Amino acid sequence: NAGVTQTPKFQVLKTGQSMTLQCAQDMNHEYMSWYRQDPGMGLRLIHYSVGAGITDQGEVPNGYNVSRSTTEDFPLRLLSAAPSQTSVYFCASRTGMNTEAFFGQGTRLTVV
Amino acid sequence: AQTVTQSQPEMSVQEAETVTLSCTYDTSESDYYLFWYKQPPSRQMILVIRQEAYKQQNATENRFSVNFQKAAKSFSLKISDSQLGDAAMYFCAYRSGLRGNKLVFGAGTILRVKS
Numbered sequence: 573n574a575g576v577t578q579t580p581k582f583q584v585l586k587t588g589q590s591m592t593l594q595c596a597q598d599m600n601h602e603y604m605s606w607y608r609q610d611p612g613m614g615l616r617l618i619h620y621s622v623g624a625g626i627t628d629q630g631e632v633p634n635g636y637n638v639s640r641s642t643t644e645d646f647p648l649r650l651l652s653a654a655p656s657q658t659s660v661y662f663c664a665s666r667t668g669m670n671t672e673a674f675f676g677q678g679t680r681l682t683v684v
Numbered sequence: 685a686q687t688v689t690q691s692q693p694e695m696s697v698q699e700a701e702t703v704t705l706s707c708t709y710d711t712s713e714s715d716y717y718l719f720w721y722k723q724p725p726s727r728q729m730i731l732v733i734r735q736e737a738y739k740q741q742n743a744t745e746n747r748f749s750v751n752f753q754k755a756a757k758s759f760s761l762k763i764s765d766s767q768l769g770d771a772a773m774y775f776c777a778y779r780s781g782l783r784g785n786k787l788v789f790g791a792g793t794i795l796r797v798k799s
Contacts, residue, residue, distance in 0.1 A: 614789030
């Protein structure tokens with residue numbers, strides 16, 4: 573089992589560029605989420621999904637889009653990157669309400 | 685909205701000694717879960733321990749244990765017999781039992797272990 577796989581691990585973007593952070597899980601988990609980690613702020617929820625075809629906004633959704641066409645994949649799109657989106661991004665998944673979240677290894681994104 | 689506060693930005697402990705990391709939270713809910721995650725320099729988020737609010741007994745996992753004080757909304761992590769591999773950032777996190785679609789994290793505590 574690979575668990576939760578995020579790609580890429582590192583990325584540098586120029587302001588205004590777009591890109592997609594990939595997240596895939598092979599555990600058949602219904603719940604998937606994207607968080608960003610900033611110094612002194614812990615992790616904050618960007619978007620989440622409770623199943624294929626269902627997504628919703630989290631705490632800091634502006635500037636990000638998501639879709640969930642399959643159970644396995646939950647990509648995060650930055651439409652027009654801004655320096656404020658420089659952060660470490662984590663994808664997480666879990667199977668139900670009373671279960672722990674499994675995290676990917678994170679993507680360090682720098683927007684210059 | 686729920687909040688989680690970790691008041692210790694950094695802590696240090698001597699190898700083989702015991703250290704306690706503090707966490708307080710604010711919620712009006714009675715059904716929830718609390719977690720401690722460890723983040724080593726590799727960046728991987730590793731679940732250390734979890735506590736269900738309805739359980740009065742404090743959770744333990746080997747050298748890791750919690751002191752869960754529901755009335756005081758406190759959830760501290762005790763690490764016994766500290767090892768060099770325990771050095772990491774530790775995050776306290778809350779999840780609602782009713783609307784559990786997100787984890788609410790504290791700001792984290794950096795733990796340094798001295799040999």
